[in-house]
Amino acid sequence: MADAFEFNVTIPSDTSQGHEVQERILSELEKVGFPDQDLFGVKLALEEGIVNAIKHGNGMDPSKNVLVECEYDGVRVRVVIEDEGPGFDPSEVPDPTEDDNIEKPSGRGLMLMRAFMSRVEYNDKGNRVILEKARTIDKD
Amino acid sequence: MSAGQRRLDIEQIGDVTIAKFVDKKILDENNIQMIGNQLFGLVEEDGRKKVVLDFTAVEYLSSAALGKLITMDKKVKAAGGKLRLCSIRPDIYEVFAITRLNKLFDIVDDQDAALAGF
Numbered sequence: 001m002a003d004a005f006e007f008n009v010t011i012p013s014d015t016s017q018g019h020e021v022q023e024r025i026l027s028e029l030e031k032v033g034f035p036d037q038d039l040f041g042v043k044l045a046l047e048e049g050i051v052n053a054i055k056h057g058n059g060m061d062p063s064k065n066v067l068v069e070c071e072y073d074g075v076r077v078r079v080v081i082e083d084e085g086p087g088f089d090p091s092e093v094p095d096p097t098e099d100d101n102i103e104k105p106s107g108r109g110l111m112l113m114r115a116f117m118s119r120v121e122y123n124d125k126g127n128r129v130i131l132e133k134a135r136t137i138d139k140d
Numbered sequence: 141m142s143a144g145q146r147r148l149d150i151e152q153i154g155d156v157t158i159a160k161f162v163d164k165k166i167l168d169e170n171n172i173q174m175i176g177n178q179l180f181g182l183v184e185e186d187g188r189k190k191v192v193l194d195f196t197a198v199e200y201l202s203s204a205a206l207g208k209l210i211t212m213d214k215k216v217k218a219a220g221g222k223l224r225l226c227s228i229r230p231d232i233y234e235v236f237a238i239t240r241l242n243k244l245f246d247i248v249d250d251q252d253a254a255l256a257g258f
Contacts, residue, residue: 015168040200040231047167047202097240103214105207108239112203115238 003032006071013058013066013083018050021068028070029077035136041116042077042133048109049081049129057083057127076118076134087126147175150182156258157182158251160194166201172208179212183221191216192254196227201235213245222246226254 005028011017026043034042050066058064064084071078096107114120119132149160159179166172182188216223224246228236236242248254 019167037231043200044202044235047200051168051202051204102240102244103210105210106203108203108206111239112235 003074004072005032006069008067008069010065010067012062013054013060013064014062015051015054018054018066022046022050025068025070025077025079029072032072032074034072034077038133038135042131045113045117045120045131045133046079048113049079049131052109052129053081053083053085053127056088057085059085076132079131080128081131082128085127087123089126090122146178147171148178152188153255156190156192156255157188158192158194158254160196161198164197164199166198166205168202169204169208172205176208176212176215180215180219183216183219189221190224190258191221192224192226192251192258194227194251194254195225195229195232198232199229201232203239206235206239206241210241210244222258224248224254224258226250 009021011021022043025046026039029039029042050068053066054060058066067082069080090110093110094101094107096102096104096111101107113131117131118134119130121130122128147162149162151158151160159182161175163171166175179191182191213223226248227250228247233242233247236245236247
């Protein structure tokens with residue numbers, strides 16, 4: 001498939017470098033005509049996933065890295081984000097939409113990733129997340 | 141950053157202050173912290189009580205930004221002010237809806253609706 005691409009990149013725990021990776025993935029997807037309505041969700045999920053890895057995973061430790069693997073097969077984009085932190089249990093993240101949590105300023109990143117992507121899956125350790133989004137098929 | 145510390149364009153209409161976001165993307169906490177500082181200044185230093193946050197320019201927003209907006213809403217209320225959000229594009233509104241924050245914030249369609257009965 002001519003539209004397919006893939007690359008891996010390792011970055012230090014630096015959010016500005018995280019944004020550069022995001023921009024690279026999005027510009028590659030734009031080049032292959034990934035629909036605008038899908039790009040919004042991919043961008044949001046990448047922002048949340050990469051910031052989580054840098055801040056919560058690696059604790060902003062400059063000696064720790066984040067690995068980002070990106071693969072697009074013409075239909076589906078798959079991004080794997082892995083940090084060097086201790087991991088976490090996603091099932092223990094409180095539901096931010098519960099009345100008791102609604103005014104808490106954190107805990108919404110995971111929920112947004114799940115809402116906007118086709119698949120969000122953590123490894124057992126909880127330091128590696130797979131984000132997948134299948135492109136919307138044009139109706140015309 | 142080219143616009144320095146100023147992240148909001150301020151306009152006064154009657155007793156209502158319209159604060160328009162300058163940034164297209166409200167992602168990281170530093171950025172939203174600056175927005176917060178400017179907004180709190182409106183209420184705490186300038187004594188403005190009715191503030192409308194206009195999202196016309198905003199194309200992206202992260203969960204970190206949502207968190208700061210929640211803190212901001214609480215602070216504005218604590219200072220005796222009221223916050224209303226307007227002109228949020230549909231995909232951004234979806235972010236508020238998914239997280240149920242459309243119930244927490246006073247969100248209206250546009251500036252006219254924000255000024256009405258505020």
